[in-house]
Each structure stands twice: as C-alpha cells, then as structure tokens.
Amino acid sequence: MSAAAAIVVAVSGALERLCRFLAKAALIGMVMVIWLQIVARYGLRSPPGWTEELARYLMVWGGLLGATLAFRRGADPAIVTANERAGNLAAFAAKAAVAVTLVIFIAPILYYCFFGPNFDPTRSFMMRSMARTTPGLGINLAFVASAIPTCCFILLVHLAARLIDGPVKMEEQEKEFLP
Numbered sequence: 262m263s264a265a266a267a268i269v270v271a272v273s274g275a276l277e278r279l280c281r282f283l284a285k286a287a288l289i290g291m292v293m294v295i296w297l298q299i300v301a302r303y304g305l306r307s308p309p310g311w312t313e314e315l316a317r318y319l320m321v322w323g324g325l326l327g328a329t330l331a332f333r334r335g336a337d338p339a340i341v342t343a344n345e346r347a348g349n350l351a352a353f354a355a356k357a358a359v360a361v362t363l364v365i366f367i368a369p370i371l372y373y374c375f376f377g378p379n380f381d382p383t384r385s386f387m388m389r390s391m392a393r394t395t396p397g398l399g400i401n402l403a404f405v406a407s408a409i410p411t412c413c414f415i416l417l418v419h420l421a422a423r424l425i426d427g428p429v430k431m432e433e434q435e436k437e438f439l440p
Contacts, residue, residue, distance in 0.1 A: 266425045273422030276415050277333050277429070280326045287323030291316045314397035318405045325412040332363075333419040335428025346427040356424050363420050367413045374410040 262270070298312035331337045343355035377384025390406035 262425070269418070270422045270426050273333060273418050276418055277330060280329050280415060284323045284326040284330065287319045287326065291319040291323060294319065311397040314395060318395075318398075321405060322408045325408045326415075329412050329415045329419060332416055333423065333429055335423070360420060360424060363416060367416060371410060371413050374406075374413070 294312050294316045298308050298316070301312070302308035328337070343351045346352065374386045376382055377388075382388060387403060387406060387410065391401060391403040393402040394400060395402055395405070
C-alpha cells in the first residue's frame with residue numbers, strides 16, 4: 262500500500278472513531294432528552310417545548326453518522342454481496358458497483374446542498390437553512406441541515422478507503438466491543 266493510500270485509510274479510520282463517538286453521544290442524548298420529556302409530562306404535568314425538537318435533531322445526526330459507520334464496515338444494505346477483499350474479477354465488480362452507486366446517490370445531494378438552479382449558491386439547501394431558526398430551540402437550522410453534507414463527505418472518504426482496503430474486517434469490529 263502506498264503512502265497516500267495509507268493516509269486515506271488512516272483518515273477514514275479516524276473519522277470512523279469520531280463518528281462512532283458522536284453517534285453514541287447523539288443516541289445517549291436523545292434517550293436522556295426523551296426521558297426528561299416523559300418525566301416532565303407525566304410527573305410534573307409541564308413538559309418543556311424544546312425536548313421533542315432536540316430529540317429529533319439528535320436522531321438525525323445520530324442516524325446519519327451511524328449510516329457512515331455501516332458503510333465503512335460493509336454492513337450497509339446490499340442486494341448482492343461479494344468479497345471485496347478478494348483479488349478476482351468479482352471483487353473488482355463489487356467495488357466498482359459500490360463506488361458508482363454511492364457517487365450516483367451522493368452527487369445530486371451535494372449539488373443541491375451547495376447550489377440551487379443554475380449553480381446559484383444563494384438558492385442552495387444550506388443557504389436557505391441558514392436563513393431559518395428552529396421553532397423550539399431558536400438555533401440556526403443550518404446546524405441541523407449540515408448533517409447531510411457532512412455525512413456525504415465522510416461517506417466519500419470511507420468509499421476511498423473501502424476501494425483501497427475493503428470494508429473493516431469483522432475481527433477488528435469485534436475487538437472494539439470486547440473488554
């Protein structure tokens with residue numbers, strides 16, 4: 262493996278660890294906020310208005326970050342599976358199919374995140390989100406909307422690593438969960 266390829270795989274690994282931490286934090290935060298809402302609603306009869314909204318935004322971030330983890334590990338949904346680590350034609354075809362499918366899926370998403378019709382950035386999804394605030398929390402909606410392009414870029418890094426090194430091996434995944 263060349264030095265550039267090793268860097269791509271290392272960056273993907275670092276992003277995977279960061280995404281795993283943030284996805285876990287989002288899930289824990291979502292559970293805590295929902296628990297607070299339940300206690301306040303049924304115990305105190307006065308639920309705060311922001312809890313449902315915050316739980317929804319944590320779910321968006323956690324779900325998209327979790328999707329990047331599934332893709333890097335090869336646990337994403339697949340119609341046909343092939344061993345991407347083998348050095349045969351089937352492995353090459355599998356990698357090519359994954360790459361083409363992901364790029365076809367992500368390219369329009371990224372385009373509309375940053376550009377509107379006629380390459381107009383002022384009409385993009387992100388610019389329109391920047392002009393709005395959330396009703397319950399009062400935060401800029403661009404913070405929530407940025408989950409989409411962020412996860413798309415992470416998926417592209419993971420794609421490069423997956424093309425170089427294949428999905429993360431099951432043995433490596435199991436070591437993470439063992440004490």
